[in-house]
Amino acid sequence: MTKPDVYPHVFDEAIALTPLDSHRFAGRTTEPYNNMVGPFGGVTAAAMLNAVMLHPERLGEPVALTINYAGPVEPGEFIIEAIPVRTNRSTQHWNLVLRQGDTIATTGTAFFAIRRETWSEQEMLAPDAPAPETLAALPTKGRRQWMGNYDFRIVNGSFNPAEPRESDNSQSLMWVRDYPRRAMDFQSLTAIGDSFFPRVFIRRQKFVPIGTVSMTLYFHTDSEELAAIGDQYVLGYATANQSRNNYSDQSAHIWSAGGQLLLSTTQIMYFKE
Amino acid sequence: MTKPDVYPHVFDEAIALTPLDSHRFAGRTTEPYNNMVGPFGGVTAAAMLNAVMLHPERLGEPVALTINYAGPVEPGEFIIEAIPVRTNRSTQHWNLVLRQGDTIATTGTAFFAIRRETWSEQEMLAPDAPAPETLAALPTKGRRQWMGNYDFRIVNGSFNPAEPRESDNSQSLMWVRDYPRRAMDFQSLTAIGDSFFPRVFIRRQKFVPIGTVSMTLYFHTDSEELAAIGDQYVLGYATANQSRNNYSDQSAHIWSAGGQLLLSTTQIMYFKE
Numbered sequence: 001m002t003k004p005d006v007y008p009h010v011f012d013e014a015i016a017l018t019p020l021d022s023h024r025f026a027g028r029t030t031e032p033y034n035n036m037v038g039p040f041g042g043v044t045a046a047a048m049l050n051a052v053m054l055h056p057e058r059l060g061e062p063v064a065l066t067i068n069y070a071g072p073v074e075p076g077e078f079i080i081e082a083i084p085v086r087t088n089r090s091t092q093h094w095n096l097v098l099r100q101g102d103t104i105a106t107t108g109t110a111f112f113a114i115r116r117e118t119w120s121e122q123e124m125l126a127p128d129a130p131a132p133e134t135l136a137a138l139p140t141k142g143r144r145q146w147m148g149n150y151d152f153r154i155v156n157g158s159f160n161p162a163e164p165r166e167s168d169n170s171q172s173l174m175w176v177r178d179y180p181r182r183a184m185d186f187q188s189l190t191a192i193g194d195s196f197f198p199r200v201f202i203r204r205q206k207f208v209p210i211g212t213v214s215m216t217l218y219f220h221t222d223s224e225e226l227a228a229i230g231d232q233y234v235l236g237y238a239t240a241n242q243s244r245n246n247y248s249d250q251s252a253h254i255w256s257a258g259g260q261l262l263l264s265t266t267q268i269m270y271f272k273e
Numbered sequence: 274m275t276k277p278d279v280y281p282h283v284f285d286e287a288i289a290l291t292p293l294d295s296h297r298f299a300g301r302t303t304e305p306y307n308n309m310v311g312p313f314g315g316v317t318a319a320a321m322l323n324a325v326m327l328h329p330e331r332l333g334e335p336v337a338l339t340i341n342y343a344g345p346v347e348p349g350e351f352i353i354e355a356i357p358v359r360t361n362r363s364t365q366h367w368n369l370v371l372r373q374g375d376t377i378a379t380t381g382t383a384f385f386a387i388r389r390e391t392w393s394e395q396e397m398l399a400p401d402a403p404a405p406e407t408l409a410a411l412p413t414k415g416r417r418q419w420m421g422n423y424d425f426r427i428v429n430g431s432f433n434p435a436e437p438r439e440s441d442n443s444q445s446l447m448w449v450r451d452y453p454r455r456a457m458d459f460q461s462l463t464a465i466g467d468s469f470f471p472r473v474f475i476r477r478q479k480f481v482p483i484g485t486v487s488m489t490l491y492f493h494t495d496s497e498e499l500a501a502i503g504d505q506y507v508l509g510y511a512t513a514n515q516s517r518n519n520y521s522d523q524s525a526h527i528w529s530a531g532g533q534l535l536l537s538t539t540q541i542m543y544f545k546e
Contacts, residue, residue: 068337121517242493266524
């Protein structure tokens with residue numbers, strides 16, 4: 001883990017957007033986040049969230065985000081449209097579309113809000129995990145290219161097609177941070193929320209064609225807290241609820257190293273066979 | 274529980290839609306599903322799903338649905354627009370909007386698919402619960418009007434503002450079915466997915482102003498299986514992950530009496546104080 005800090009970070013390049021008019025932003029896929037077909041879905045979600053973050057009419061910070069992967073994002077340019085469909089006093093609902101030419105590749109909705117301090121309680125506690133520094137970094141060379149932009153320290157529930165091992169469940173627990181290190185923000189947290197191995201890979205310990213079709217994220221944090229986390233590892237836990245007839249869902253949570261729940265996220269994924 | 278079977282069922286009246294043109298359907302709120310402000314959110318979600326179910330271009334059955342409650346649905350007429358934004362060989366993505374005049378009250382996205390038989394496994398097992406017939410029906414008289422359309426048999430995690438009791442968590446386990454009884458379909462399963470008490474009511478055992486802002490449902494079943502369940506009770510379990518600064522999220526699951534997972538659903542709710 002000796003790659004030096006660089007600026008701009010590859011993640012910032014991957015989610016970079018240029019405003020075209022009041023609601024449209026131009027972006028382009030970048031090679032470092034290549035996946036099997038098109039870019040890593042987490043970075044597409046982060047780019048769509050970024051369109052709202054950059055929008056001059058934005059109110060508050062993200063609370064909920066849903067991204068639907070309607071088809072592959074082809075290598076090259078894309079346009080993200082972010083429309084504030086309803087703005088209330090302290091809340092705002094957004095519709096999101098990513099287009100390439102006339103083709104809609106990705107859709108989504110986002111909910112932003114200005115939060116005030118209230119009674120608060122975290123019910124979903126972080127699982128016990130050994131310190132990330134005591135675990136070996138997951139080798140990512142020769143795997144999907146986007147994986148090389150993360151430093152994964154797998155506690156349990158890993159997958160390597162070259163070394164399958166039996167698993168009677170689909171659970172994974174891991175530490176993760178950007179590689180090279182990068183201070184966390186809502187955009188990078190969004191991408192990290194999609195960085196788990198597909199649950200069917202963990203359970204079946206074999207590769208089958210897969211693709212996320214819909215992902216929802218609930219943010220339990222704010223930009224000040226994320227700034228305080230900075231470039232430290234966060235802890236992620238993921239499990240499947242059901243895999244059935246082409247579709248498998250995942251429930252996952254991300255905590256700070258201090259144990260604060262930052263993100264609850266679910267997704268449903270197509271799988272073949 | 275002696276109310277006779279009636280036709281049309283109040284639920285069918287509440288989600289009834291009249292096609293206006295290729296993508297628009299007219300509906301109206303109905304008194305039996307009144308909530309605190311506007312109709313019960315579950316019936317609004319069911320009406321939006323129903324627009325896709327009735328759409329002549331629909332492909333397959335629902336897999337994922339996200340509904341965003343952007344503002345109150347006022348008593349009276351509404352128009353739901355359902356647009357198939359992308360149709361692939363066996364999958365289809367939809368954008369949904371509910372309008373009253375020029376006001377957008379609700380938005381959403383849906384993902385439908387034709388499923389084929391694959392390797393399948395249920396990882397999220399149903400919790401143990403006593404048979405519903407051994408439990409008293411939750412008295413719903415004098416409470417929110419929509420609750421009277423359900424037969425709730427609470428195993429644990431209930432809330433009655435007149436009889437608060439301490440609770441150190443936000444978990445609820447309950448049997449539920451339509452009242453009067455009605456054969457289950459995707460629309461009624463959607464509404465039942467939103468029929469849990471707000472988690473902050475369970476944990477705090479007091480009323481505070483609340484409102485769901487976004488809800489996502491993943492369907493793990495098909496219409497044949499739902500027809501086989503018919504009008505039997507289903508088992509629901511819900512818990513909060515985190516309540517923090519105005520927003521509290523819920524993870525919930527619904528199983529058939531036979532233990533099959535039918536629905537995984539999450540939602541995030543505004544709360545005051």
